[in-house]
Amino acid sequence: MAVKNEGSVTALTEVGDGMLLVSAEARNPDLLWEPGQAVALVVDPDGSSLKDRWRHYTVRGYDRKKATIDFLLTRHDPDTPGGRWIESLAVGTTFTFMGPGGNPVLRTGADHYVLVGDRTSLASVSAMLDGLSADAQTGGPSPTVEVIVATPDPEAAVLPTVNAWPTTWVRASSADDIRQRTLVALPQTVAPGARAYVTGEMTTMRAVRDALIERGVAKRSIGTHAHWTPGRRGL
Numbered sequence: 001m002a003v004k005n006e007g008s009v010t011a012l013t014e015v016g017d018g019m020l021l022v023s024a025e026a027r028n029p030d031l032l033w034e035p036g037q038a039v040a041l042v043v044d045p046d047g048s049s050l051k052d053r054w055r056h057y058t059v060r061g062y063d064r065k066k067a068t069i070d071f072l073l074t075r076h077d078p079d080t081p082g083g084r085w086i087e088s089l090a091v092g093t094t095f096t097f098m099g100p101g102g103n104p105v106l107r108t109g110a111d112h113y114v115l116v117g118d119r120t121s122l123a124s125v126s127a128m129l130d131g132l133s134a135d136a137q138t139g140g141p142s143p144t145v146e147v148i149v150a151t152p153d154p155e156a157a158v159l160p161t162v163n164a165w166p167t168t169w170v171r172a173s174s175a176d177d178i179r180q181r182t183l184v185a186l187p188q189t190v191a192p193g194a195r196a197y198v199t200g201e202m203t204t205m206r207a208v209r210d211a212l213i214e215r216g217v218a219k220r221s222i223g224t225h226a227h228w229t230p231g232r233r234g235l
């Protein structure tokens with residue numbers, strides 16, 4: 001994530017269950033991005049430490065022609081550096097970011113996928129699903145996908161993808177509930193050769209990864225990234 005860039009907010013859209021879709025114009029529009037990758041972003045330029053200044057957010061989508069980059073932000077607490085930044089956003093707000101970069105990134109070509117996460121994973125999950133749709137349109141396989149997302153209010157939750165994908169919404173807010181209920185929702189059998197992407201709360205991510213390995217998914221076919229966990233700031 002070496003290249004410093006600047007974004008200018010062009011639109012803010014509520015997308016359900018505390019999620020905010022932020023579209024921004026990138027000053028340097030020449031980004032290299034693959035579905036799943038995130039940016040590091042300055043949420044408080046006056047913060048006294050790196051942990052106060054920077055947070056990571058996944059790129060929901062990137063349109064090279066329009067030079068726009070989208071994010072899906074979780075309102076989990078209005079009194080954290082990230083929360084204050086989200087509440088401060090308005091059309092025209094500018095911000096500094098580095099990237100995108102990092103893992104996991106979508107690897108197309110499998111016949112079966114399992115995507116698991118919580119609200120912080122919605123940008124990654126929806127970008128990957130759009131990536132699978134685009135791949136199928138250009139001759140790739142049309143895979144089956146199990147999508148499992150934990151969220152406080154499933155009735156209000158939205159998966160903002162180009163095509164509709166069946167989704168198992170798990171009702172959970174605390175880290176313990178997210179982990180326990182996500183594990184219950186996991187499929188008992190997973191098709192051979194499946195690829196999995198697991199992001200979100202750290203203890204859930206680890207437990208889900210272990211459960212998938214037990215069910216026969218190859219370790220190298222599971223992409224993971226911890227997004228948050230109780231008591232840790234700015235993962």
Ligand SMILES: Cc1cc2nc3c(=O)[nH]c(=O)nc-3n(C[C@H](O)[C@H](O)[C@H](O)COP(=O)(O)OP(=O)(O)OC[C@H]3O[C@@H](n4cnc5c(N)ncnc54)[C@H](O)[C@@H]3O)c2cc1C
Pocket residue numbers: 038055056057058059072073074075076077080081082083102119120121122123124225226227228229230231232233234235
């Ligand atoms: C690679 C990467 C990609 C990410 N992508 C996204 C994304 O696309 N959208 C998104 O919304 N978030 C995303 N996150 C998660 C986001 O960076 C964290 O939630 C971050 O902690 C938010 O910063 P904060 O200042 O609000 O809270 P912090 O100051 O970092 O944390 C304060 C307290 O709040 C708790 N906390 C943090 N996040 C949550 C949460 N989501 N739910 C409940 N409690 C929480 C912490 O454990 C801590 O106890 C990503 C994280 C990483 C590492």
